[in-house]
Amino acid sequence: MPQQSSRRKAIKNLLAGSVAFSAFPSLSLADVASLKKAPLAMKGNINHSVCRWCYSSIPMEEFCAAVSAMGLKAMDLVGPADWPMLQKYGLYSSMCNGAEISIPKGWNDKQYHSTLIKNYSDMIPLASKAGYKNIICFSGNKGTIDDETGLKNCVEGLKQIMSQAEKNKVMIVMELLNSKVDHKDYMCDKTPWGVELVKRINSDNFRLLYDIYHMQIDEGDVIRTIRDNHQYFCHYHTGGVPGRNEIDETQELYYPAVMKAIVEVGHKGFVAQEFIPKNSDKIASLKQGVSICDV
Numbered sequence: 074m075p076q077q078s079s080r081r082k083a084i085k086n087l088l089a090g091s092v093a094f095s096a097f098p099s100l101s102l103a104d105v106a107s108l109k110k111a112p113l114a115m116k117g118n119i120n121h122s123v124c125r126w127c128y129s130s131i132p133m134e135e136f137c138a139a140v141s142a143m144g145l146k147a148m149d150l151v152g153p154a155d156w157p158m159l160q161k162y163g164l165y166s167s168m169c170n171g172a173e174i175s176i177p178k179g180w181n182d183k184q185y186h187s188t189l190i191k192n193y194s195d196m197i198p199l200a201s202k203a204g205y206k207n208i209i210c211f212s213g214n215k216g217t218i219d220d221e222t223g224l225k226n227c228v229e230g231l232k233q234i235m236s237q238a239e240k241n242k243v244m245i246v247m248e249l250l251n252s253k254v255d256h257k258d259y260m261c262d263k264t265p266w267g268v269e270l271v272k273r274i275n276s277d278n279f280r281l282l283y284d285i286y287h288m289q290i291d292e293g294d295v296i297r298t299i300r301d302n303h304q305y306f307c308h309y310h311t312g313g314v315p316g317r318n319e320i321d322e323t324q325e326l327y328y329p330a331v332m333k334a335i336v337e338v339g340h341k342g343f344v345a346q347e348f349i350p351k352n353s354d355k356i357a358s359l360k361q362g363v364s365i366c367d368v
Contacts, residue, residue, distance in 0.1 A: 112142065113143055113360060114144075116368065119332060119335070119344050120146070120147070120167075120341070120342065120344065121146070121147070121345075121346070121363050121367070122147035122344065122346070123140060123145060123147075123345055124148075124345050124346065125150050125155075127346070127348065127350065128350075128359070130355075131356075134158055137158055137161070139356050140162070143356070145164070145363065146164065146165055147164055147165040147345075149166075149167050149168040149345040149347070150170045151170070152169065153171060153203075154171075156205075165205070166205045167205075167308075167342075168208075168209050168282070169196070169209065170208075170209050172189070172192040172193045172195070172196035172209075172210070173189075173209065173210055173211055174188060176214075177256075177258075177259070178213055180212060180227040180230045181213040181214075181222075181226045181227050181260050182216070182226065185213065185230075186226075186230040189230060190233050193210070193234045194237060196208055197237050201242065207243075207244045208244070208246065209246055210245055210248075211247065211248060211250075211259075212227060212247060212259065212261035212270075213259075215260045216258065218260070220266060223260045224269060224273060228273045228274060231245065231279065235274065235278060238279070239276060239277070242278075244279070244307055245278060246279075246280055246281065246282045246307060247279075247282065248281070248287075249261055249263075249264060249281055249282065249283055249284055249288055250262060251290040251291040252291065254315075263292060264283070264288065267281045268302055268305045271305045280308075281305050281306050282307070282308045282309070283302075283306040283308070284312070285309060285310060285326070286311065286313070286317055286347065286348070287310075287312075289314045296330065296331060299334050307342045308343055309340070309342075309343070310344075311345070311347055311348060312347050312348045316351075317348055318348055318349055318351045319351065319352065319358050319362065320348055320365055321362075321365065328365050329366075346362045
């Protein structure tokens with residue numbers, strides 16, 4: 074993302090309902106009608122989703138209408154307040170949020186455990202009742218906490234909610250984020266650390282969100298990593314490197330090859346577009362991104 078706090082601010086504003094949508098241009102009925110006339114003809118190998126925060130300048134209902142008309146079936150990073158709107162347009166909440174405190178304040182720090190346990194204990198049955206399976210979580214920043222202590226703290230805290238997650242058939246999903254550009258000091262910034270956490274939690278209801286954008290920055294070797302560790306990943310995010318913009322020829326990753334690897338390892342979850350459109354027609358950029366990834 075262009076600035077470290079972009080996603081945090083966008084999600085915070087969406088959760089608080091404080092985005093002044095009237096200040097932004099909205100989609101016309103003609104735009105949505107046009108999408109309905111020419112929805113994407115998708116191959117069915119990838120379950121496509123899109124992250125809400127990247128399009129926060131578009132009012133929620135208009136965005137839902139456009140996403141549905143395009144042919145997508147799901148949206149990421151939407152909390153309970155907006156689930157009824159998703160349902161109105163036949164959209165699935167593919168990665169629920171709202172239980173986390175913030176990206177820097179996560180499970181690796183015991184001082185946040187009581188709040189996080191309360192938040193997730195409340196969210197798990199809500200998501201389950203709504204028919205949703207994935208809830209996002211974050212490791213938190215390192216500060217003075219070393220990697221091993223962070224692992225132990227995460228295990229200690231997360232294990233206190235895992236029986237409830239298992240009972241409700243809900244997946245708790247920790248996101249891998251880069252600590253080089255966007256989230257300085259974030260602990261879960263490398264696949265091996267995240268994989269080790271999954272092994273220690275030892276539950277079928279805890280997995281990782283492999284963010285292709287973030288891991289290209291911190292690790293590279295994306296396709297090999299997916300092939301070697303796919304059993305620990307249940308969800309993927311996209312984004313152009315550098316800059317986190319459109320995933321077209323302006324960036325360094327060749328997404329069709331990455332998507333083919335995801336299909337080949339048998340991934341049945343979702344792949345969500347999480348790039349920040351810099352083109353004026355944001356919906357056209359989203360449509361292009363989904364088309365690129367539909368292998």
